[in-house]
Amino acid sequence: MFKSMREKNNNTGQILGHSASNQYYQDTVAITVKGKYISIDRILTALTAMDFSNNKLNGTIPDLVGNLVSLHILNMSRNAFTGNIPPQLGRMSQLESLDLSWNYLSGEIPQELTDLTFLEILDLSNNNLEVMIPQSRQFGTFENSSFEGNIGLCGAPLSRKCG
Template identity: 30%
Template sequence: MSKLSILFLLVLSFSSVLSELCNPQDKQALLQIKKDLGNPTTLSSWLLTTDCCNRTWLGVSCDTDTQTYRVNDLDLSDLNLPKPYSIPPSIANLPYLNFLSISRTPTLIGQIPSAIAKLTQLRYLYITHTNVSGPIPDLLSQIKTLVTLDFSYNTLSGKLPASLSSLPNLVGITFDGNQISGAIPDSYGSFSKLFTSMTISRNRLTGKIPATFANLNLAFVDLSRNMLEGDASVLFGTEKNTQKILLAKNMLAFDLGKVGLSKNLNGLDLRNNRIYGTLPQGLTALKFLHSFNVSFNDLCGEIPQGGNMQRFDVSSYANNKCLCGSPLPPCT
């Protein structure tokens, strides 16, 4: 190769480096993450010789709006890890992350690293459908920018961190399908007014739903398939914007006939509890109700007729103490 050709290649290589948008510290952090995960083939597009901001690196996006070109979105989903690995603490070396998703990787094990609390600009955190275990880190309460937390379908255990309610921008939590135990903290009734969604189904929660929940205006709540007991009437109210309440398969016991119903309620699943009293007459006025089940409880009295109630069959009312009227046998 001639000296002129070598010089040309050197100039071309130098020009390429100068034109690269990816921040060198972010690039180094990403390559370290790849190494810490055993260099899975899923991340084969993450190459030292290419620009991490040119949209060829799978799951990586950079901030082009402000033209800082810092890595702000990272999606580590469906990783074909060569063997079980933990979430690398090196993720904390991406200080401008706004969105982080780690999903659908059953060979991902270990605990959520405490280093994740260093991501002080993180808004959306999803760790779902993995075998990540251990407690939900209390340190997450240090990330004041958090809007959504989704840790569904892992093997997380321990208690719910009481400190999460201090997050000023949190809109919702989704912790379904884990092994979380203990009581729901009283502090969860003091989430900000932005907080509208709480789903912690398919866990091992015990005790009572805190009375402080009367302060919440949840659009969506799913506490089904736990071991909760006592009064859940605090979740109801005519003044609330509740759209769906799912409490099936607990040990809840309260007078359903005394609760107020949100006019926007479109789904109510209370089956397999110890709920008593009558069905609220307000059910017939609900324009959007499309799913309803109160079977396997201790309810009595005549089923309200009219409105959307006509669409529900025997299975929605079966195995109660003394419910009667269509679609069950007539009251006597």
């Protein structure tokens, strides 16, 4: 039997539902081999990349993803995610690359994403996003390819003018 549990803890071992600078991620693996139970704990202090691309994941992107504030790379492309982009992703202050392309995301691009000042790569292409692309901070540096394939989007860098 193999069981893996991921919990977010602070330095006292309490399970928390939010993020703060004194927290770490604990990876616990519990194994039962020949009737003997073994638990192995490991501290993950630098989880920096998560790639969930091409996994046929569906439903909405959980708001809690925004709590992964130490991530530098998040790739959730080529799945079947629906609904809005959670504004909580704007809390991921270390994020350098965000790829949510080739899903079925809809609604507006949250203004909170402009708070991602380390963001160098953004790909929101080929979704169902609409309304005006935010025009502040990092968003002024992204090219047309970051947003193409969203028929309802308008504003720079796209050639489609808003209303």
